[in-house]
Amino acid sequence: MDPGLALMIASVFKVATRVRRSVAATAVAATLVSGCAVNDTGAAEVWDPIETPNRFIFSINRAVDVMAIRPVTVLYRDWVPEPAQKSVRNLLDNLGEPVTAINEVFQGDPSRAATTMARFLVNSTIGLAGLFDVASMLGMERTKTDAGQTIGIWAGKGVEPENGGFYLVLPLAGPSNARDATGLMIDYAIDPFQILPIAFNWDWFYYSVPRYGLNVIDYRSRTMFALDDIEKNSVDYYAALRSAYTQNRAELIRAKRDKTDTKGELERRDNLALVR
Amino acid sequence: MPLPACRRLAFRLAAGATIALIAAPALANDPAADLVSSTAAQAIDIVKAKTGAQRQAAIQQVLQTRFDLPYMARTALGIHWAKATPEQQARFVKATETAEAKAYSERFGQYSGQTLAIGKTTTRPNGVFIVDSRLNQTNGQPIKLAWEVRQLPAGLRITDVKIEGVSMVMTRRSDFNSYIQQHGGKVQPLIDELEARAAR
Numbered sequence: 001m002d003p004g005l006a007l008m009i010a011s012v013f014k015v016a017t018r019v020r021r022s023v024a025a026t027a028v029a030a031t032l033v034s035g036c037a038v039n040d041t042g043a044a045e046v047w048d049p050i051e052t053p054n055r056f057i058f059s060i061n062r063a064v065d066v067m068a069i070r071p072v073t074v075l076y077r078d079w080v081p082e083p084a085q086k087s088v089r090n091l092l093d094n095l096g097e098p099v100t101a102i103n104e105v106f107q108g109d110p111s112r113a114a115t116t117m118a119r120f121l122v123n124s125t126i127g128l129a130g131l132f133d134v135a136s137m138l139g140m141e142r143t144k145t146d147a148g149q150t151i152g153i154w155a156g157k158g159v160e161p162e163n164g165g166f167y168l169v170l171p172l173a174g175p176s177n178a179r180d181a182t183g184l185m186i187d188y189a190i191d192p193f194q195i196l197p198i199a200f201n202w203d204w205f206y207y208s209v210p211r212y213g214l215n216v217i218d219y220r221s222r223t224m225f226a227l228d229d230i231e232k233n234s235v236d237y238y239a240a241l242r243s244a245y246t247q248n249r250a251e252l253i254r255a256k257r258d259k260t261d262t263k264g265e266l267e268r269r270d271n272l273a274l275v276r
Numbered sequence: 277m278p279l280p281a282c283r284r285l286a287f288r289l290a291a292g293a294t295i296a297l298i299a300a301p302a303l304a305n306d307p308a309a310d311l312v313s314s315t316a317a318q319a320i321d322i323v324k325a326k327t328g329a330q331r332q333a334a335i336q337q338v339l340q341t342r343f344d345l346p347y348m349a350r351t352a353l354g355i356h357w358a359k360a361t362p363e364q365q366a367r368f369v370k371a372t373e374t375a376e377a378k379a380y381s382e383r384f385g386q387y388s389g390q391t392l393a394i395g396k397t398t399t400r401p402n403g404v405f406i407v408d409s410r411l412n413q414t415n416g417q418p419i420k421l422a423w424e425v426r427q428l429p430a431g432l433r434i435t436d437v438k439i440e441g442v443s444m445v446m447t448r449r450s451d452f453n454s455y456i457q458q459h460g461g462k463v464q465p466l467i468d469e470l471e472a473r474a475a476r
Binding site for chain 2: 045046082225229230232233234235236238239240242243244247248250251252254
């Protein structure tokens with residue numbers, strides 16, 4: 001490897017670690033603040049101090065979605081042959097494997113990270129640059145994780161995974177919170193497929209634009225059914241999605257924390273029966 | 277009886293007894309899991325046989341007999357339940373029931389041969405059973421479903437479904453709570469909205 005590149009990756013790592021620490025601290029601080037603000041009966045609403053700007057971004061996102069992203073996704077879903085869609089998904093998934101592997105190391109699961117890297121090597125070569133998921137056929141199951149989950153795991157036992165700091169709606173990316181948005185930035189910074197194009201000066205137009213475009217369409221096609229369902233069956237779509245997003249992220253983090261420690265979550269539900 | 281046949285019979289009896297020993301406790305001790313699997317089977321039968329308004333009516337029937345809808349409605353309304361008049365409460369329960377039936381019959385409209393694999397049941401100290409299950413799809417990743425089952429005087433009833441960690445009741449609760457807050461903290465606008473949707 002080019003020593004300059006190695007140095008660059010190392011420095012990015014260092015920055016990422018520092019960011020992670022400060023974010024963990026922020027998350028803990030946020031918890032303390034919000035912990036004082038509400039009586040935590042286990043039925044507390046998602047902490048959303050910037051609800052007005054969030055709703056504004058949310059409505060813009062929805063307009064863009066209705067006018068552009070959703071129609072394109074429907075065409076993609078209904079007209080592109082299923083094997084092609086599957087290959088696109090495999091390709092994008094494969095590009096995401098290094099980030100998952102790095103996060104799995106930081107989550108204290110190096111053996112899982114090794115499997116993910118093995119998957120990446122197998123699929124990038126035998127799987128023709130990731131178009132085919134050969135590794136799954138060989139029994140190496142795919143896992144997906146991100147820095148938001150890594151922060152959630154290290155935030156400590158006292159921090160419920162439901163508490164990801166303040167709720168945040170990102171332009172285009174949609175529902176998020178302080179924890180997951182920071183995670184997104186970390187993932188961007190540690191992604192070799194973001195660093196390489198910069199290091200080797202790849203043409204942005206031919207690499208990054210198609211990757212982002214395909215990612216948006218692929219992600220939208222996967223979430224179509226669930227999002228349509230929530231929208232149709234809610235009286236306040238924003239609030240329903242805020243709750244669903246928070247619960248789903250919490251579930252992913254909780255599954256990674258102590259595998260037997262479902263007690264906290266179940267106790268929350270027990271308490272829920274007491275509040276009404 | 278010749279000796280080999282006799283041996284075979286003995287072997288079969290022993291095998292049968294072993295299976296009975298393993299299977300019997302699993303079946304007898306897990307009425308919560310039975311409730312979930314029979315509900316799923318019933319719903320799939322309805323989806324295969326009926327369409328449109330008939331399907332919705334049949335699904336509503338299943339919801340009424342297998343789910344504790346008044347309890348779910350009460351939990352979804354949260355602190356606003358106590359503020360509502362008995363008449364409002366009754367109308368709210370009725371409206372959410374229709375809304376759920378409509379939502380479920382539409383969801384099942386997309387049914388294409390998925391199967392439900394029931395996993396383990398966890399019993400909570402407060403008498404709640406959590407039944408884990410997995411919805412296996414014909415294409416794509418299986419979906420994680422957890423069912424909350426409670427004991428009522430009338431028998432066991434499902435009180436919540438969690439899809440990939442997202443509780444239906446909790447999501448409704450946030451949804452309704454936010455709507456009520458935006459309409460001056462009153463329950464009536466929510467009931468009107470739900471009734472208008474049910475009539476559509």
